[in-house]
Amino acid sequence: MAVSSERVGAAFVVTIDRPERRNAVDGPTAEALRDAFDAFEADDDARVLVLTGAGGIAFCAGADLKAIDTYAGRLDLAEGPMGFTRLTPSKPTIAAIDGFALAGGLELALWCDLRIATPTSSFGCPERRWGVPLIDGGTQRLPRIVGMGRALDLILSGRIIDAAEAERFGLLTEIADDAVARALEWAQALAAFPQETMLADRRAAIEGFGLPLDAGLALEAETARATFGVAVAGAARFASGEGRGGAGAGV
Template sequence: MTSVDTDGHEGVVVIGIDRPERRNAINSATAQHLHDELIAFDADPAARVAVLTGDDRAFCAGADLRDLPRLRPSGPLGPTRLQLSKPVIAAIEGWCVAGGVELAAWCDLRVAGRSARFGCLERRWGVPLIDGGTYRLPRIVGLGRALDWILTGREVDATEAERVGFVTRVVADGTARAAAIQLAVAIAASPWTCVEHDRASVYEGLGLELEDGLANEDRHGREVIAAEDFGDGVARFSTHQAARADRDRP
């Protein structure tokens, strides 16, 4: 099924896909658990960033073709049509293929072990992309590269996935989960009102014309500046600059 770990990582929730016998392929029950756990994460005021992970052999091999997850408004794999208000980071080891690529594309950032493998391998079986891959993949890697992955169904290594921008960071095998948690902790420790609004501004701005996009950014920016905690960040900046000046003084 799935597992949740909230111990020892301030503001971070780790959600694991736990079907190692099926390379973490997702059936209906697992899809429902993913959906419920991510909704709970989004509603939890103490949780700021989620890490979505599998195991050392596979992040996710997509839908379990022997036990297909049912079609649902939130996406067959569970959360892939949800729009959460907080960041999710994919920690990828081993296979991240078919719907696994779509699930990873749904996440904000992707950290991968060096031996991780990607690809729209469902092409070989006539299974369509139906968890947002045709929408998100071109926006992450560009139209031409997305069509290459989608139409050929070829396998892609982590080096290429990083080069084209799908993978955010490549790390040593077996360390993707720890690296993703470290990244999540750093993001969670940032001034949170600003993180939330900047992230929302990016997603809401996709597809807008320039004038509308800038107006949307301005609206979010004004909300951050008007927030009660904005002065705290400015004060920290002033302290940082003063300390730096002292260090640089001859």
């Protein structure tokens, strides 16, 4: 099976399992990724999606260029060629990266909210060398994450950077020896927070990015009004002593 998924506590772990192709995505694998995305969205108890690749060599090396014919008809799909890259999940997502995250694989990592990688992982847009365009969100998400200057460095040059440089760029949230284990720790911590306000703040940040400031502030106010009852209950818990001194305040 090219894609597997399993629940680990509140985490929904999706694994691209084509190590013989460095977890490159062909048409059937893209369809399986979309199915996994739909299963995550439908599972109310799955609070965080963790995306990873099998084999310890690659997270994902991008589209399988040796099976490019299997992409026929996928370029214009609303969900994106590689399964779900033009969709925005309603819940947090984490990329657990071990090895190559290149081309479309980098775009899958950029699709996630957070990116945790092993020290030996590498990142880049080598498709530049073969005249293959970025078509799974990379031209839009990479500048939003690392800034336009650094994004254009990677997009134009096609150079590959290591995990240390990726962290300096702001591409990585964290470097960890075991990316999946660390991603699951993050998932557990995020799942433990009151969900309504966390998801509302996430929505405001994602949808508000690029809006004029007044429109972004209006969106923030809208989400705040919708979760005010949860905020009142949380404030009461704080007043009674819960969470003082930073308890429960991080991963």
